[in-house]
Amino acid sequence: MTENAASDDTSGATGLTEQQRLAIGTRTKRLFIEAGPGTGKTTVSAHRFGVHRFESEARRDPRAVVAVSFTRAATLNLVRRVQRLWGRRAVTWPHRVVTLDTIMCDLAHDLLQAGLLRWPNGHTELRIEDSWASFSGSTWNRTRYWFTVAQGLVNIHRGFVTSPRSSVPATVSAPLLAEGICTHQDIRDVLELAIADPSIATYVRDRLGATMRALIVDEVFDANDLDIRIIETVVEAGVAVTLVGDPWQALYVFRGARPEVVPLLLERRRFRTLPLTRSFRWQHPGQQRLAEELRAGQSASLRATSHEADLAGLDVVLALRWKGLWELGPGVLPLAFHAFKGGHEEAAATLLLNHATRSIFSLDATYLNNAMTALAITDHDVLRQIEPQLQEITETLQAGGKASVTAAYAQMAALVERISPRRLRAAHHNHTRRLALIQSRLAYPGRPVPGLTTHQAKGGEWEAVGVRLTPDERNALAAGLKVERDTDRKLYVACTRAHLMTTEVT
Template sequence: MTGALAHAGAIDTLTAQQKHASATSATNVFIEAGPGTGKTTVSAQRFGVHRFAAEHRHDPRAVVAVSFTRAATYNLRRRVQRLWGTEALAWPHRIVTLDTVMSDLLHDLLREGLLEWPNANTLWPDGDVMLDVRDSWASCGGTVSTRSIYQLSLRGRALHTTRLFAERYANRVPATSIVPLMLQGICTHDDVRSILEQALALPDCAARIQERLGQQLRALVVDEVFDANELDIAIIEAAIAAGVGVTLVGDPWQALYLFRGATPHVIPDLLARNGISTLPLTRSFRWQTAEQATLADELRAGTGVILPTDPDDMDVVIALWWKDLWNVGGGVLPLAYHSFKGGYEEAAATLLLNHVTRNILDLDATYLTDALTALNIQDKDIPRQLEPEFQSVIETLKPGTAAAVKAAYLQLVAVINSVSARTLRAPHAAHTSRLAALQSRMTHAGRPVPGLTTHQAKGGEWEIVGVSLRDAERKALGAGLTVTEDLHRKIYVASTRARSRTIEVFPATSPGRSAERAAPPTRRREGVIPDGMTRARGGA
């Protein structure tokens, strides 16, 4: 009853398109949802419609929704609970990452004896296979500069690991550390995917995967389907073949994850092969001004655009690269130094950055979880417990000198050594440069706005958004964007996060730009980094 009442209250606010997409009787459907059109709401409604359908009241199989990030699944889970009540997610119904589904499928193949894990008889003598699947190998040891890598392969049904050497040195966990761990039943989500991809080439494994999906699921909602790679698409098609009702949700303009192997160009073929109809959501509720609505229409139409550059009171600054956010100036506080690579020194600096972002912006640093994993810190409350120590490091940074940076780094090493057994290296420009970057924010008068890359900003919206563009990106925007270009899609996502206005900001050292125009204005709120780091009471 609780779910029904919540649903009845929410349904009155939906457009005709949203109602049709949520409640369509089509077994398989693609919901094309642009920015601000209510993608999450419709996905949540669609989940509830399947979950509480009267004709499936006695069907024990699960309704499952999947996405590609924990943040996306968290947001969808909260929306489902708000609209349909907590009963909507009573087991076996759930909202998880697609990696969770992949892990379940691999476990099933191992339990069925269709695949064999090395040392399986010793690991699981009773046949109850339970792999320890990690996000990355960083939780088991730090990265070093090495050529040592490994490759997984199936020889018949048996899994084999082969140690190899890459052409170039890179910071990675060496295969010499990884292979013994795999013999203990430890692996990563990437390993799971690699094994499943090979297993699908075996007819009996492919048949079992399809059978398992049909046995476990009666409906599957796939969020952000344009971020799917070939394996994801193969699993989706196996579910369709098993008779599972599949709802695909996404927007071709917001496909960003080519670096993870996403293949957005094959989604039209997936729809055509399976006779899946498209239901578009065309009305955006995000645009609060004619200026922003016109910008969004022109971007999608491929019309050349020049963003305004007059200063405004921005809520966030977005760039395609973390480096560009640090170059904008002290008015922007990026939520990461760069994409996380797994080093201990990098992890320590990330915990310090998290202390700043939490107190100034009330936001976690982007790679906080990765940093804790790299330092093998199991207690998630450690960052909060270390706040006084981190604040002392910040105070050491304040003088704004190279000596202050070195002293702060040594102090940070001591703080981390109190909670982690990892060994951090001696001061070196490669390790202290992150603190030097953070120091530049210590001397800025006022509280900065958060800085995010396009990938982290996807799914978010703010009132006024600043966008930092490189010359090539600005040129592409001026010439008109096309949905088939990865760079263009990133620019599109960055430019469609604002409700009211999108403006361009420039690097503080940009030639021909005055300092006043180059640096974005500080948000007019209380809280200054150097003086006590007052926690924000609102936040973007």
């Protein structure tokens, strides 16, 4: 995976386009930068951060310049770009580049310490986890918990859902909440309830205005209702706000993203829009033409390939879902089995998958950190220590046949028992089938191609990209994509990752 060509050529202002220079240097206090694929979005965001950070008029202003994104990976990429352009001092306290979750956690702690929000048992410092998986595995159960906030008091309620689903039981999580342990989603749920109180909303606005002088929001079309509310509160506080994004690349509706409300925010708060239209990504006229047709809603089709020699010429294969990648056969090795659900057997298989992807591609399995959390492994050096055992399990699978899968599962269970407090269940098709999938890839005579979903590929680019399409997705391309449709946006992202060529893999 490579970064945008624009970012490699613009260590200073001399390599910037006129559009980029305008977006970076405008004095507009409310700015929206609409940036399509390969237009140097990260470079422009990093430059704009530095312009705010070092503007001469603000030398005596103690408030922070803050840039936020929605994932740790995107945040790390932006931090590195800022430091490369402006030096390490650019992100010294109070100035920072963080996830939006960090902003939410800071606000919640401010409210707790100010006494405007009261957690059960009086906790004012919370331990915030990514998920409950580090405390318990997911099981099929009907338990649930939820919050109410009344006059600043946070209440935790327990109950049941209609149908069982795979989750960490509320019998595990609810007592931990009372101890001051929660997840990032819990913080968001509580904060959304809290700011419905006008007095708390006023405090949040004043607090943001007192601590922040400029805010840059990357990938704003991935924002949900709470994110939009906080961004608008920052605007109300008089802070300079820059929003960066592309409506065609909004992928996180399943997490609650509301891309359709962003244009309403822009209109309501009278943001100035500056587009970045020159893409540095397209290195072949056919790829540029495809991208333009897709964005214009015109009919498009991809050249199909299924021959192994053609497959070997691809850098990556993308699909909207992991299942489609596994169905392609042993020439494609996906970096995950499916969206991580939290089971111990799934986590153990992910460690083995990671051993394969690291060995073949030098890439981590997508849900490696989730797997380690589910197995309660906190020391990442454990992965290095167990490489010999993972290799032994790999060699067992390479013998071929169902018996070797069962034997490999037994080896995996013994290894988990040594490195984790978790235990794997007895061998069963539901638990061993992931090892069988890995086995099928180990039997491939050549080097397989890495497989990713569109969500994982967002922000990445390669020379040649294959796309796995369902019949409905192929028909959607032929009919012309519409930005309002979630599936169409995913197809657009999948088809705009390549420098040279995008083909359909059948």
